[in-house]
Amino acid sequence: MEARVIGEFSRREQGGLKRRLAATTVPRHGLGDCFVDSLLFAIGIAALTFGAGILGLRLHAWLPERHAPEKSREMIGAITGLLALLLALVLGTLVGSAYSLYATEKAAIETLASRSLQLDSALAALGPEAQPGRDGLRRAIHQSYERIWGNATSELEDLDLKSVLEGSRNLEQFLGSLTAKTDAQKQALANANTAASQITQTRILMDLQLSSGVNWPMLSIVVCWSLLLFCGYGLVSPLNATVVVSMALGSIAVASAILLIIELTNPFVGVLKLPPGPVLETIRALGP
Numbered sequence: 001m002e003a004r005v006i007g008e009f010s011r012r013e014q015g016g017l018k019r020r021l022a023a024t025t026v027p028r029h030g031l032g033d034c035f036v037d038s039l040l041f042a043i044g045i046a047a048l049t050f051g052a053g054i055l056g057l058r059l060h061a062w063l064p065e066r067h068a069p070e071k072s073r074e075m076i077g078a079i080t081g082l083l084a085l086l087l088a089l090v091l092g093t094l095v096g097s098a099y100s101l102y103a104t105e106k107a108a109i110e111t112l113a114s115r116s117l118q119l120d121s122a123l124a125a126l127g128p129e130a131q132p133g134r135d136g137l138r139r140a141i142h143q144s145y146e147r148i149w150g151n152a153t154s155e156l157e158d159l160d161l162k163s164v165l166e167g168s169r170n171l172e173q174f175l176g177s178l179t180a181k182t183d184a185q186k187q188a189l190a191n192a193n194t195a196a197s198q199i200t201q202t203r204i205l206m207d208l209q210l211s212s213g214v215n216w217p218m219l220s221i222v223v224c225w226s227l228l229l230f231c232g233y234g235l236v237s238p239l240n241a242t243v244v245v246s247m248a249l250g251s252i253a254v255a256s257a258i259l260l261i262i263e264l265t266n267p268f269v270g271v272l273k274l275p276p277g278p279v280l281e282t283i284r285a286l287g288p
Contacts, residue, residue: 038259038262038263038270039259041258041259041262042255042256042258042259042262043255045223045226045251045254045255045258046251046252046254046255047251048223048227049223049226049227049230049250049251049254049255050230050247050248050251052226052227052228052230052231052234053230053231053233053234053247053250053251054234054244054247055231055234056230056231056232056233056234056235056237057234057235057237057239057243057244058234058239059231059234059235060234060235060236060237060238060239061239073236076232076235076236077236079232080229080232080233080236083225083228083229083232084229086225087222087225087226087229087254090218090221090222090225091222091254091257094215094218094219094222094261095257095260095261095264098260098261098262098264098265099264101209101210101264101265101267102264102265102267102272102274104209105206105209105210105267105268105274106267106274108202108205108206109274109278109279110278111198111202112199112202112203112278113278113279113281113282115195115198115199115202116137116141116195116199116282116286117282117285117286118191118195119137119192119195119196119199120134120137120138120286121191122188122189122191122192122195123137123188123192125184125185125188125191126178126180126185126188126189126192127185129178129179130178130192133174133175134286137286138283138286138287141279141282141283141286142283144279145276145279145280145283148268148273148276149273149276149279161204161207161208164200164203164204164207165200165204168196168200168203171196171200172193172196175189175192175193175196178192210267213265213266214261214262214265214266219258219261222258223258226254230247230250230251233247234247260272
């Protein structure tokens with residue numbers, strides 16, 4: 001009975017971290033593919049924004065005299081000022097929100113590492129009877145590390161929240177099968193149950209936080225604002241090399257901010273993937 005429970009536990013323990021890989025822009029692609037898709041999307045946004053600016057420059061020359069931008073400079077300036085303010089506020093908010101998610105997931109990884117060490121310590125205090133659980137915990141952490149950080153082109157398996165809950169029940173069943181004979185072992189078993197509960201809670205929170213992903217409708221609105229803004233800038237600017245280069249740099253700035261939002265919202269993939277330091281330290285502490 002215990003062997004079956006441990007086998008299930010070792011297979012399910014990696015579910016939480018693997019599930020977080022599924023909440024990405026391209027769930028079943030390799031990690032490199034996810035970044036390439038995000039980069040291509042950002043390049044497309046930069047091209048559209050730059051194109052809107054060039055369109056504004058051409059309209060400046062094409063409009064008839066009665067519609068010349070010089071006669072409407074104050075109105076165009078007011079509208080572009082409003083768009084610039086909206087774009088700065090919303091784009092800054094989205095970047096801040098994405099970084100907050102990134103920092104939260106980083107803290108959750110550190111929490112999982114800490115709780116895993118506490119669980120291993122409590123199982124060690126229970127004696128040889130709990131050794132299969134320690135082996136399963138160590139094996140699960142190794143496998144999770146290899147799937148997330150060990151191979152940048154690995155295929156990602158989609159595990160839902162139900163799998164995390166099933167793994168939690170298997171762990172609880174294994175802990176319930178252990179027998180505490182002394183007061184020290186009873187305290188160790190209580191500590192193991194507490195650590196297991198905290199691990200499950202952290203994993204569930206991480207899954208729920210990543211489930212929404214990128215807010216694409218809001219990003220679409222931001223892109224539309226940037227197109228209108230750059231077109232308005234083009235309407236009141238002369239066509240020369242300085243203006244064109246400035247628009248190109250501004251387009252790159254907008255696109256890089258959007259790329260940053262996408263990458264920070266997917267902290268387990270891409271070039272900004274969370275560092276594996278806490279997991280590596282946990283693996284070293286648990287031993288081979």
